[in-house]
Amino acid sequence: MKKILNDLYQHKKLSKSQAKKILLEIAASQYNEAHLASFMTVFMMRPITVDELSGFREALLELAIKVDLSEYNTIDIVGTGGDGKDTFNISTLTSFIVAGTGQKVAKHGNYSVSSKSGSSDMLQSFGYEFTNDESILRSHLEKANICFLHAPKFHPAMKAVGPTRKALALKTFFNMLGPLVNPSSPQNLLLGTFNLEIARLYHYILQDEKSNYGIIHALDGYDEISLTSEFKVFTKSGEELIYPEDIGQKRILQTDIYGGDSVTTAAKIFKNIIEGKGTKAQNNVVLTNAAFALKIIDANRTFDEAFSLAKDSLFGKKAAQCLQQLITNC
Amino acid sequence: MKKILNDLYQHKKLSKSMAKKILLEIAASQYNEAHLASFMTVFMMRPITVSKIL
Numbered sequence: 001m002k003k004i005l006n007d008l009y010q011h012k013k014l015s016k017s018q019a020k021k022i023l024l025e026i027a028a029s030q031y032n033e034a035h036l037a038s039f040m041t042v043f044m045m046r047p048i049t050v051d052e053l054s055g056f057r058e059a060l061l062e063l064a065i066k067v068d069l070s071e072y073n074t075i076d077i078v079g080t081g082g083d084g085k086d087t088f089n090i091s092t093l094t095s096f097i098v099a100g101t102g103q104k105v106a107k108h109g110n111y112s113v114s115s116k117s118g119s120s121d122m123l124q125s126f127g128y129e130f131t132n133d134e135s136i137l138r139s140h141l142e143k144a145n146i147c148f149l150h151a152p153k154f155h156p157a158m159k160a161v162g163p164t165r166k167a168l169a170l171k172t173f174f175n176m177l178g179p180l181v182n183p184s185s186p187q188n189l190l191l192g193t194f195n196l197e198i199a200r201l202y203h204y205i206l207q208d209e210k211s212n213y214g215i216i217h218a219l220d221g222y223d224e225i226s227l228t229s230e231f232k233v234f235t236k237s238g239e240e241l242i243y244p245e246d247i248g249q250k251r252i253l254q255t256d257i258y259g260g261d262s263v264t265t266a267a268k269i270f271k272n273i274i275e276g277k278g279t280k281a282q283n284n285v286v287l288t289n290a291a292f293a294l295k296i297i298d299a300n301r302t303f304d305e306a307f308s309l310a311k312d313s314l315f316g317k318k319a320a321q322c323l324q325q326l327i328t329n330c
Numbered sequence: 331m332k333k334i335l336n337d338l339y340q341h342k343k344l345s346k347s348m349a350k351k352i353l354l355e356i357a358a359s360q361y362n363e364a365h366l367a368s369f370m371t372v373f374m375m376r377p378i379t380v381s382k383i384l
Contacts, residue, residue: 009374037367044339045375167364170332
């Protein structure tokens, strides 16, 4: 590790295979906390490269407890978090709306790092019990069209860096890896990032793969389509800058999608929206994200078609039924 | 310390008085090992300035 660190201090880059090897060694607890903290700091002092991120990702996927859901055509809808915006759980709500349209969702999630409530916080507050049992996850997909993959259950390797990350309490490259390491390797991905640099990195990594994907970054900082500003979308076919007005939406205020300062408040807002009782702004944000998710799965759909499918799921209480099914069957 | 580290990650420099203050705090064991390792790493990634040494 000393040799590698000395090279990195001189601003040398790691190859993909070097990056992978080091992360495998880190996961095997081969380094002390000081070395780990120093290693993580290197990538805060300079941008991480595509090869480095890609190598770290390969290591984590190799060590993950994998689940085979390949006979379903699933989508994951997840963001890096860390946008510091404290919104309500937009990607989790989006997931249930998409599930309500009949599309299978394999959502990867975790407790919150930055906002007050992550998808795991939310589902736990509704009484959902995390599991990595493949047969249970399959039955959730059958009955509720959605299964939830709580990251710590699938990535035991991350335990080796838990204490250092906690002690640092700063955003490290590990925060960028979450959305890239869904242990069921879904065929479709709608990912959000807290900055454009990460969106580009994701784009370069996913370009070489089979999955359909969309990567979102709203230019005012959100890691999802917020409708508070224009947003960037990267897909297999390139990149686009979309204004809310382009898709027939009204621009909304940041306060319209605030999620409160506790899990309890966020859960209340969540329940309200999923029961179809959200404000117009709240509804339009989740429906727009759901429409983009549906367009990723089937690029031939127009935005308006996808949006009305999403509306039918939300206001026809189908999304709410999926949540109900998921919780009662766990 | 988190604020200082975040500034340093963006390649901001410390003033002489800031540098002195932080080292006094470090000597008083006010920071955990991870923060210390990260702080030292910053100055391995970029040259230290004169005002910090003096």
